[in-house]
Amino acid sequence: MTEVSTRANVAAAETASVTESITRSKWAPFRSLIITIINLTLFFALWQLVALSEVINPLFFPKATDMFAAMYNGFADGIIGPELLHSLQNLVIGLLIAGVIGIPLGLLMGGVRIVDLVLSPYVWAMTSLPRVALIPLLILILGFGNSMQLTIIVLSAVFPMTVNCMEGVKTVDPSLVRAGRVFGASEPQLYFKVILPFTLPFVISGINQGIARGLVGMLIGELLGGGGQGLGFLLDRAGDQFDSPMLYATLVLLAVISVGLVQGMRWVERRAAPWRDFSRA
Template identity: 30%
Template sequence: MDKQKKVITNRVAFLDKKVPFYASFVGILGLLILWEIISRIGIVSPLFLPAPSEIIVTGWQMLVSGEIYGNLTASLYRIVIGYAIGSVLGIIFGLILGFFKLADAVGTPIVYSIYPIPKIALLPLFILWLGIGELSKVTIIALGVFFPVVINTFSGVKSVDPMLVKAAVTFGSNRVNVIRKVILPGSLPMIFAGLKLAAGTSLLLLVSAEMIAAQEGIGSMVLHYGNLMITSKLMVGVLILSLLGLTFNRGLKWLENRLIPWKE
């Protein structure tokens, strides 16, 4: 019996064992070293896969010259505004669709019928309506962000325990207070899941829109150097996009831990 308890204790301890904070960095470092070796010994031509050290040097040169600054500023402007608008509208509409039965009956079929449409396919239409300037790009990003957020918010509202809602109403809470103090806190885990999913979608739409209809931006820069076959500068753009995605993810994770301390 004691032996069986010891085995069970060891299994539980294995599940609870914390991974060292540097484990992720070791994995990335190992991948970069392998990449460097493959490029340096000529297994893959530098034209197709430049070494990480070459990409870093090229990126520094582009940063010093100011080339990265202009493209990065243009991309950040588009993605921040588009993401903010899409997220706010997605959360509001998700709460409405999930809480009010009439809104659910009318709005949910519309959301689910439009959601499968590839949003980048609508860009030419938005350019026709809104022009080739910033508004069409911001709108396509906001639209792409809206749907994952509204669907996850809707699912979060539906997952809230109905007994909590009934208890709040019984104690005299009006609809606004029920949404603010019961529905919204209970939906936050699903809302953040939608926000994280939408972050990746927003980057994808940003790059696609800039490749199609922009003279400035990271997506436009990647396409330009791809056409010129200057792979090192192309990879600098890819690296910047990767860092943007990582920053989005870490920022949302930090905000989630602050707003949902009970999740852990």
């Protein structure tokens, strides 16, 4: 009788486990989306309530509905679209150029000591230098317009990528390198099969930091020397006209661009590093 009861308990536990697994697998793909929708809904609802209470002057803090109306009308009237396209185009091109330069340079500096000794003072100096200090020089050399904007984006994004890649190579576990050599791996194989996979999280982190810095560089370039183009110009004009709904709509668009690029890099990391655990991400 005891044996039958034990088997029944085991069967019930297995059934419960399978049921739980099925339930979890059914809703797991939508969990992040549902949480994000609820989170944003609560955020904009709270925004609306605070604005309606007029605790903050409506001139400086509009209702969320007014902000969305300004965004919709801006797209419908062709005010936001061209500026958004201009900023996105410059940001993407600038980030691609920064990645092509910064990632290989950082990996090289991390792996070759003599290159690190020669270049690291310049890299660290440019990393710590405020980008806004370069604007007068860039305007003097390149003038107002697209070339200056693109250059400041590249200069803003390239050094965080370089530093992260360099530090990532330096943190590779020496035992992994020794094990690769023991198994007869050549230097290129060692680099691409051991060092690069270990460094990949640092590379992604560097790209994410480059995105954030590049976005700041884009705004600085458009605000101070954009020649009347881009989201930075739209932001500046909305502030001059005390058009707070359009100002907040532009800020929301900038936040969407930043989050979208970072989430895109997380998707790339999941595909490029399937061995990593992203269950807590």
